[in-house]
Amino acid sequence: MGTFWIGTGWKMNKTVAETRRYIAALKGLWPEGAGGCTVFVIPPFTALAAAREAIGTMPLLLGAQNMHWAEAGAFTGEISATMLEEFGIDMVELGHSERRQMFGETDAALNMKVKAALRHGLRPLLCVGDSAEERRAGASGEAVVRQVRLAFAGLDAGELGRCLVAYEPIWAIGEGGVAATPEEVRAVHADLHVALKEMGGPAVPVLYGGSVSAGNAADLAAEPMVDGLFVGRAAWTPEGLAGLIAAVAAARA
Ligand code: 13P
Numbered sequence: 001m002g003t004f005w006i007g008t009g010w011k012m013n014k015t016v017a018e019t020r021r022y023i024a025a026l027k028g029l030w031p032e033g034a035g036g037c038t039v040f041v042i043p044p045f046t047a048l049a050a051a052r053e054a055i056g057t058m059p060l061l062l063g064a065q066n067m068h069w070a071e072a073g074a075f076t077g078e079i080s081a082t083m084l085e086e087f088g089i090d091m092v093e094l095g096h097s098e099r100r101q102m103f104g105e106t107d108a109a110l111n112m113k114v115k116a117a118l119r120h121g122l123r124p125l126l127c128v129g130d131s132a133e134e135r136r137a138g139a140s141g142e143a144v145v146r147q148v149r150l151a152f153a154g155l156d157a158g159e160l161g162r163c164l165v166a167y168e169p170i171w172a173i174g175e176g177g178v179a180a181t182p183e184e185v186r187a188v189h190a191d192l193h194v195a196l197k198e199m200g201g202p203a204v205p206v207l208y209g210g211s212v213s214a215g216n217a218a219d220l221a222a223e224p225m226v227d228g229l230f231v232g233r234a235a236w237t238p239e240g241l242a243g244l245i246a247a248v249a250a251a252r253a
Contacts, residue, residue: 005228
């Protein structure tokens with residue numbers, strides 16, 4: 001059994017001071033038995049430097065929430081991979097549905113971003129998700145497989161092997177979202193694993209995200225098709241993340 005990924009994207013939350021407090025507290029709460037997990041946090045850009053410093057030698061990976069595909073240039077308000085490298089980040093989240101829906105991020109742009117991240121040695125965490133309408137039509141698997149194929153188009157096996165995918169149903173994310181059931185997750189993850197294998201990659205880990213909580217994390221983590229959990233609200237406190245790590249580690253022990 002490979003490592004189990006568990007991490008949190010903070011979205012547009014937490015100042016530098018809050019970031020320092022969160023990581024310091026997490027250090028004190030670090031659960032025994034977390035060794036089988038690879039844990040990551042994805043703060044906003046403005047808190048990356050503080051997060052890197054606070055992490056020190058903790059076994060905690062650091063990611064950014066987005067980046068531009070170009071090296072530099074006239075792209076007001078954007079951040080390049082070169083700029084992110086300065087913070088010693090490990091990974092970059094790409095294609096969250098909030099970015100696709102509210103900021104017009106396209107599959108074609110994501111393909112360029114994935115390639116740029118890989119060129120810079122950053123591990124892409126590609127988020128894909130089905131809408132409520134696609135779910136009603138029984139087209140969830142088809143929708144997310146299409147997103148993965150487009151975002152990873154042109155990658156060779158070695159490059160695919162450095163990627164992560166997060167299945168985040170749009171209907172499951174955030175306030176008002178309802179988590180997918182382990183059965184739903186199993187079906188979509190199976191489709192994703194088949195497609196990723198067809199694309200020629202070694203096993204690409206597929207994480208689940210969307211209303212993960214203390215109540216459902218253990219059941220989701222026990223699913224063989226689930227290689228990790230990508231958490232929002234339930235891990236925005238250090239106690240929340242530490243509790244989820246402990247629950248997941250116990251479920252997989
Ligand atoms: P919630 O866990 O708050 O539903 O958010 C999930 C998410 O969007 C992680 O990226």
